Amino acid sequence: MSTHVADTVDNAIATPDKVQPYGALGLKDDEYAEIRKILGRRPTSGELAMYSVMWSEHCSYKSSKIYLRQFGQKVSEKMKEKLMVGMGENAGVVDVGEGWAVTFKVESHNHPSYIEPFQGAATGVGGIVRDIISMGARPVAVMDQLRFGAIDHPDTPRVLHGVVGGISFYGNCLGLPNIGGETYFDSCYQGNPLVNALSVGVLRHEDLHLANASGVGNKIVLFGARTGGDGIGGASILASDSFDSTGPTKRPAVQVGDPFAEKVLIECCLELYREGLVEGIQDLGAAGISCATSELASNGDGGMFVELDHVLLRDPTLTAEEILMSESQERMMAVVKPELLDQFMAVVNKWDVETSVLGEVTDTGRLVIHHGGEEIVNVDPRTVAIDGPVYERPVAYPTWIDALQADSADKLARPQSGAELKDQFLSLVASPNLADKSLITTQYDYFVMGNTALSFPDDAGMIRVDEESGLGFAIATDANGRYCQLDPYQGARLALAEAYRNVAVSGAVPAAVTDCLNFGSPENPEVMWQFKRAVEGLADGCLELEIPVTGGNVSFYNQTGDAPIHPTPVVGVLGVIDDVARRIPSSWQDEGNNIYLLGYTRTELDGSAWAGTIHNHLGGVPPVVDLAQEKELADLLQGAAIESLILSAHDLSDGGLGQALAESVMRFGVGARVWLDEIIERDGVDAATALFSESTGRVIVSVPREDDVRFLGLCEARNYPVLRIGVTDQGGEDAKLDVQGLFEVSVAEIRQRSNETLPKYFG
Amino acid sequence: MPTIVVEVMPKAEILDPQGKAVAGALTRLGHNQFSGVRIGKRFELTVDGPVTAETLAAAKTIAEDILSNSVIEDVVSISEAK
Numbered sequence: 058m059s060t061h062v063a064d065t066v067d068n069a070i071a072t073p074d075k076v077q078p079y080g081a082l083g084l085k086d087d088e089y090a091e092i093r094k095i096l097g098r099r100p101t102s103g104e105l106a107m108y109s110v111m112w113s114e115h116c117s118y119k120s121s122k123i124y125l126r127q128f129g130q131k132v133s134e135k136m137k138e139k140l141m142v143g144m145g146e147n148a149g150v151v152d153v154g155e156g157w158a159v160t161f162k163v164e165s166h167n168h169p170s171y172i173e174p175f176q177g178a179a180t181g182v183g184g185i186v187r188d189i190i191s192m193g194a195r196p197v198a199v200m201d202q203l204r205f206g207a208i209d210h211p212d213t214p215r216v217l218h219g220v221v222g223g224i225s226f227y228g229n230c231l232g233l234p235n236i237g238g239e240t241y242f243d244s245c246y247q248g249n250p251l252v253n254a255l256s257v258g259v260l261r262h263e264d265l266h267l268a269n270a271s272g273v274g275n276k277i278v279l280f281g282a283r284t285g286g287d288g289i290g291g292a293s294i295l296a297s298d299s300f301d302s303t304g305p306t307k308r309p310a311v312q313v314g315d316p317f318a319e320k321v322l323i324e325c326c327l328e329l330y331r332e333g334l335v336e337g338i339q340d341l342g343a344a345g346i347s348c349a350t351s352e353l354a355s356n357g358d359g360g361m362f363v364e365l366d367h368v369l370l371r372d373p374t375l376t377a378e379e380i381l382m383s384e385s386q387e388r389m390m391a392v393v394k395p396e397l398l399d400q401f402m403a404v405v406n407k408w409d410v411e412t413s414v415l416g417e418v419t420d421t422g423r424l425v426i427h428h429g430g431e432e433i434v435n436v437d438p439r440t441v442a443i444d445g446p447v448y449e450r451p452v453a454y455p456t457w458i459d460a461l462q463a464d465s466a467d468k469l470a471r472p473q474s475g476a477e478l479k480d481q482f483l484s485l486v487a488s489p490n491l492a493d494k495s496l497i498t499t500q501y502d503y504f505v506m507g508n509t510a511l512s513f514p515d516d517a518g519m520i521r522v523d524e525e526s527g528l529g530f531a532i533a534t535d536a537n538g539r540y541c542q543l544d545p546y547q548g549a550r551l552a553l554a555e556a557y558r559n560v561a562v563s564g565a566v567p568a569a570v571t572d573c574l575n576f577g578s579p580e581n582p583e584v585m586w587q588f589k590r591a592v593e594g595l596a597d598g599c600l601e602l603e604i605p606v607t608g609g610n611v612s613f614y615n616q617t618g619d620a621p622i623h624p625t626p627v628v629g630v631l632g633v634i635d636d637v638a639r640r641i642p643s644s645w646q647d648e649g650n651n652i653y654l655l656g657y658t659r660t661e662l663d664g665s666a667w668a669g670t671i672h673n674h675l676g677g678v679p680p681v682v683d684l685a686q687e688k689e690l691a692d693l694l695q696g697a698a699i700e701s702l703i704l705s706a707h708d709l710s711d712g713g714l715g716q717a718l719a720e721s722v723m724r725f726g727v728g729a730r731v732w733l734d735e736i737i738e739r740d741g742v743d744a745a746t747a748l749f750s751e752s753t754g755r756v757i758v759s760v761p762r763e764d765d766v767r768f769l770g771l772c773e774a775r776n777y778p779v780l781r782i783g784v785t786d787q788g789g790e791d792a793k794l795d796v797q798g799l800f801e802v803s804v805a806e807i808r809q810r811s812n813e814t815l816p817k818y819f820g
Numbered sequence: 821m822p823t824i825v826v827e828v829m830p831k832a833e834i835l836d837p838q839g840k841a842v843a844g845a846l847t848r849l850g851h852n853q854f855s856g857v858r859i860g861k862r863f864e865l866t867v868d869g870p871v872t873a874e875t876l877a878a879a880k881t882i883a884e885d886i887l888s889n890s891v892i893e894d895v896v897s898i899s900e901a902k
Contacts, residue, residue, distance in 0.1 A: 172891055173889070173891040173892060176891075176892065282835070285833055285834070285835055286832075286833030287833050287834050287835060311891055311892060312834075312835070313830070313834050313835040313836075313837070313892060314835075315835060315837040315840070317837070317841075318837070371835065372832065372833060385835065386835070409844075
């Protein structure tokens with residue numbers, strides 16, 4: 058047992074000059090001075106532990122707060138209509154009708170996933186799922202947005218296998234379908250992969266729960282896994298530095314998760330909600346008990362008393378500071394009325410979930426924590442959880458960006474002959490970012506629970522919410538780091554436009570947004586400028602599309618060596634569909650249907666997959682985004698879906714029309730005859746541009762011949778540009794894609810090129 | 821055949837879900853005298869010829885670099901099997 062003696066409030070008053078390791082805990086001189094000013098004395102070591110984790114960039118959003126406010130300011134009345142819970146809670150909640158609500162959020166787990174890819178990615182899934190549970194919802198789906206280093210780098214297989222294994226392990230054990238996501242390779246992520254995890258949950262309106270501790274005398278209950286010494290980031294210093302030299306030595310900064318414990322926790326929480334036994338609830342993630350107690354108290358009546366000795370420990374040698382900071386997984390904190398405590402205990406005991414009562418809600422306005430009978434924390438919880446430091450960090454227009462934007466892809470040689478076009482078409486199909494990802498996605502369960510209407514490789518994932526009515530939601534995420542590097546404002550809008558379009562092509566109505574903003578160091582003024590521009594772009598874009606940002610996460614300090622990653626604002630759009638039976642698949646299933654291209658094609662090859670793959674080039678300015686047009690396109694697709702006029706719809710983005718055609722024939726092996734002449738003529742572009750440009754606002758749809766007139770009438774009525782560019786052909790072994798007058802390629806060859814890339818490196 | 825045994829355990833602070841499951845099962849089966857279980861790994865490395873200082877050093881290298889994940893596990897012993 059440790060001989061560690063807790064630093065009490067009295068002791069802090071008596072020894073004002075004691076040197077404290079605030080620098081090693083990540084606090085700056087002025088932040089430490091501010092804590093002393095708030096308290097009117099030096100903090101105890103426990104208080105210092107709490108402030109240091111809660112004022113960290115990760116928990117306090119101190120560098121991003123001034124920009125994130127725009128998401129709450131740039132809103133119209135329409136955007137608030139369906140929003141039940143907005144930013145600031147564990148996850149946003151959207152009313153989807155029929156008494157149902159959907160909650161969803163995306164979060165980063167980048168740094169742990171580089172150190173320990175398997176457990177890092179696994180606990181990333183566990184953490185986001187607990188956010189969803191804490192809103193009162195049943196988790197129904199997960200998705201992951203992954204960015205790895207170069208595909209041929211020797212370290213990439215270690216990270217990829219670990220991350221994918223961790224996600225599939227945790228998600229599959231929980232029995233949650235993984236219905237989509239992204240996988241990109243780029244050397245800018247070599248030393249800093251991005252592992253973003255998204256989860257969606259479903260609840261009845263009346264089941265909504267919030268994270269607040271109200272009602273004096275209500276009990277504070279910690280339940281789930283025991284608290285251990287894992288994941289104590291800064292506490293390695295706490296334990297080995299000047300607090301106590303006899304305490305346990307270095308604590309690992311990563312956590313190991315237990316998905317079976319989390320599964321039990323899900324069912325246990327849902328029963329507690331059903332029985333009405335919980336007043337407020339909060340999951341324990343980053344900053345553990347420090348975060349849960351201070352946030353619950355801040356959002357409630359403001360006062361809380363906790364006895365830390367009642368925390369059930371896995372390791373009895375943990376010090377008070379370590380208990381406060383531990384990030385052990387699979388734990389929840391609830392606020393329970395005293396008269397319901399017996400019933401509460403009966404439910405948790407039934408599920409074999411270990412539980413202890415830590416304390417109660419008070420009206421003192423103070424968060425008071427005792428350990429060993431002594432007062433070790435006495436703070437105003439708002440100063441810990443809400444009124445942390447806010448920085449307006451220096452912003453600098455990047456010195457390199459004008460030169461980068463001037464370096465357009467227009468000067469790159471474009472293929473002229475049919476043979477060259479075919480060759481480059483296949484090179485793109487086989488390129489790491491466009492190639493078939495089933496090596497990864499087949500490791501995930503995606504039909505478990507029986508409500509998956511769409512999943513990989515469709516443009517959006519779709520889940521049925523109500524088995525009677527068929528009500529459901531669709532969700533898609535997107536971020537193109539290359540475009541954001543060229544212009545973060547447009548890049549963020551492009552990500553939003555693409556995720557929005559991906560939801561629209563599934564037949565759903567886009568309703569709300571979540572984001573995970575992955576950037577370099579905020580202390581680099583050029584990165585801060587990128588961040589500022591990206592947030593402005595996203596907030597402006599959401600206002601134009603009239604869909605609110607409901608929550609998300611910011612991840613800074615993502616860099617390989619000294620080089621920041623490309624700005625990667627992952628944008629997730631959630632849409633609602635009245636009946637999933639009316640969903641639109643993204644690929645062709647039968648021959649003899651007309652193929653239409655909606656939207657104009659411009660010469661927009663800067664930053665494209667073509668420029669990157671064929672010429673290893675990144676420069677110029679990203680494609681123009683016209684969100685008003687995206688909205689018209691979404692309306693048009695919904696109109697067509699309601700009248701059942703279209704058989705499939707596929708968004709055009711990375712790799713342009715060529716890639717969309719390839720994916721459409723590969724999925725079900727249905728061939729097609731396609732002609733580019735009319736695009737070339739109408740839009741004044743060459744064949745290479747028609748195939749590889751990444752102009753926005755474009756979708757290919759397939760329409761049965763008998764509905765041709767009605768479909769064209771719909772487009773004409775809405776004045777949306779439309780061209781018939783081909784017809785689907787026979788399937789089977791001889792199926793081929795015939796781009797008339799240019800090249801012909803068998804579906805088997807396209808499939809082979811697409812399928813062989815990932816196994817070559819990771820098989 | 822001369823054999824070197826390498827034992828690897830999850831770090832003390834790290835959750836061991838496997839051990840926890842066995843501990844729970846023991847309690848359910850009435851073996852209440854054991855309050856905890858942790859499960860590690862044992863590797864038996866067969867050597868052609870005698871175990872020398874060099875082979876032990878080589879075993880130590882692979883034990884730390886390959887057989888264990890130093891982020892979450894510790895190599896607790898490397899010895900020649902008796």
